Amino acid sequence: MVVEAGTRQQERVAGRVWTVRLDPDGRPSAGAVKLSCSRPACADQRVPGGAAAGRKAAIAHVNMHLAGIREGGGPRGTAWCACRAADCAWHTPDPATARRGAANPPEGAVRCGGPVVLAVHADRAGRLWRIAELCARCAAATPDSRVLDTAQPPPRPSPAGTGRAAVDRAPAQEPPVGTAGAATPVFSDQAPSQRVGAAAPGPGDALLPGARSGAPAAAPRRAKRWGKIAQRTVPHDLEPDVLRAELVELGDAFRAYQRRPEPDLALLAGLHDRKARAFRLWADVGGDASLRQEAVRAEKAAQTTREMHANRGGPQPGGGPVVERLLTRQQAAHARAVLEYVAAHAPDPRAEVRLAVLMLTLRAARAGTGNITGQDLAGWLSGSAEAVLEQLVEADWLRLPGTVAEVMASRPEDPATVTVPALLPERTRPFDFGKTPRARISGWAQKAVGDRKLRKKKATAATRLLALYTAAHARAEGGLGPAGDGGLDLERAAAFCDLRPDRIAEQVDLLLAADWLAEADTTGGRLHGRLAERTLPLGGLL
Incomplete structure (x- = not known):
């Protein structure tokens, strides 16, 4: 009976993967791109109008697949991690490993674990989108990715001695639908730190679960929002939480500032001040000397920005006209x-x-x-x-x-x-x-x-x-x-x-x-x- 239960556990299906990508179509002067999908039923499409029109068509195609997955019951709790099937090549490389030239993190750096989730990855270049069923830990270690739905784990086999009938009934049970609620997951690439999801998660939406402790949790925990700042990924398990939240918010604020139609040097100086304080605390927590150097650079940037504001764009004494200075x-x-x-x-x-x-x-x-x-x-x-x-x-x-x-x-x-x-x-x-x-x-x-x-x-x-x-x-x-x-x-x-x-x-x-x-x-x-x-x-x- 124990052997049969172990065999049932091994009969898990491979996690599904949908890959949508954009490639040039013909000569660059033609201004057209080719949209291709890894699903055999999806034929290649030629999209005129350049890269912007191609990204819009690709996002619509991704959302079409997400709607189909939702109608089919969402992510399957019995699926194997698709990232593991790809030798965990989707993870963010460890900095020390990257310096040695390795493409993937060291073996055992990120171990599969947690419930099966449905995640969407969008690369920064806007040329590739990937929908996948993978484990929560791999989803957390994959950059530019967001979890849309979480499946409940498959039913555990009954303990030995409880009877053959319970074991025989277990495979016949339909895997429960994920915990995403009634809303259909929709993909969008607009938000800076949440590259997937057109709106804020609703009450029923499941975000990326946090790391699990040794004891099994009663239910998947709500994920911590991730982000990037100064080309660094903010660890999802960074403590204290207030520091992690400040770093994520600062990254979003800097990206929002870059989209401003007009500069605001006073606002930018304030952002640099906040960055300097946050990176100093991050350096104290993590013991990374490069973080302290980044804090020093932020302090200098704040001082220079304030001088630019005062010397080149600040008001003149007595309420005179603004003077654009050549020198600080x-x-x-x-x-x-x-x-x-x-x-x-x-x-x-x-x-x-x-x-x-x-x-x-x-x-x-x-x-x-x-x-x-x-x-x-x-x-x-x-x-x-x-x-x-x-x-x-x-x-x-x-x-x-x-x-x-x-x-x-x-x-x-x-x-x-x-x-x-x-x-x-x-x-x-x-x-x-x-x-x-x-x-x-x-x-x-x-x-x-x-x-x-x-x-x-x-x-x-x-x-x-x-x-x-x-x-x-x-x-x-x-x-x-x-x-x-x-x-x-x-x-x-x-x-x-x-x-x-x-x-x-x-x-x-x-x-x-x-x-x-x-x-x-x-x-x-x-x-x-x-x-x-x-x-x-x-x-x-x-």
Whole structure:
């Protein structure tokens, strides 16, 4: 009798699998896709209208099969796990295993168990959908999957000695229908963390059960919602529950933010703050150092986002108009450091040489090399470009790939790559900013030097240097110099521009005429003034 009961247990049927996939049909220009289904009764379909129309047709096909499964009694409690039949290849790889190059988790990492469930998997590319009868544990370990229905386990055989009749009657019993209630499971790929299911589960819908303890449970438990954040899957058994719920909610919030038609930097900074706190707690719970590093990155992202909001999109003091800043406060500080470096290391103090050194330093600040064209040099230095280049080459401050004439003849489609030996990586690096700040500071300087009104006034190199200096040392509202400090030191400003202090007034008048400064005063050894409204975006945010 015991042998016969064991044989009955082994007579379980294989879990059913329906696979719906989309593939290109014909040439890409035709804009059609082919919809194929693994069920022999379903013929291939050609869907015009591109990938979006194909996904819509595939989801409708999936829902058709789900309705048929429901009419047929739902998932079968007597079925074997379909994932196990596929060597559990549907699971999320373990990170340590993935680093070793293995495709599947180690043997025994995810053991089959729990009731049979009906789950739908949708890949992130929107090209494959899979309906399957599998065990609850495999469903929990499969990414981008959601359980729609749960079958009750098959009836257990009667204990030995209770009579042959009970054993004989057991196979004749119809497997009970799953616990999904009256509503038909419907598939949709709209929700971020619930890629299956068009609406929130109803009272009768069974979600993914939690992990089972050693003792058998009275009934399948309601599943914990799963999610992803920062390319990491939130474990369904992560404790405490409030941390798991926060991580899932944060992942959904970030994805919802990406779909916003307009950015909201204040909201984004708040999300980064929450992420930093949650990942620090996750690191404490799991002991994973990479989680702590992610928390540090989130903190930096929150700070940068707040600076962007305050410096580039925040309201002006006194209720003035919103100013889109070219530089953040930290980038402006880096820009002032570059000005100080150029003043100390230019091979010649003349304004033309110093301006060329400044612009070339910004091009080569990261790698010691940078691309320039003859148009760039002519815009910076007008008629003195060739003479300045020759002087920099003779001083070995600059190395050219060819002759000065060849560099002057270079075009935007084929720029010349010049080298600044003092900025090569093997030398001591004078700057600590990254690739993006370098590009933004270089663009800021280019916009100031190439200002249209300065060109119309035929501004000299000294005038352009003074324009850069005043912009770099302006406050958020446009006032020159630190707040309460009474403007800029006239001698330092004059030295940077290679001018005598008594000649600064002439250059200031040119800046007033070009609408670079709205007001200015050079009395008392200080340069007082304020940037014009049109030049406020160039301000250095002292």
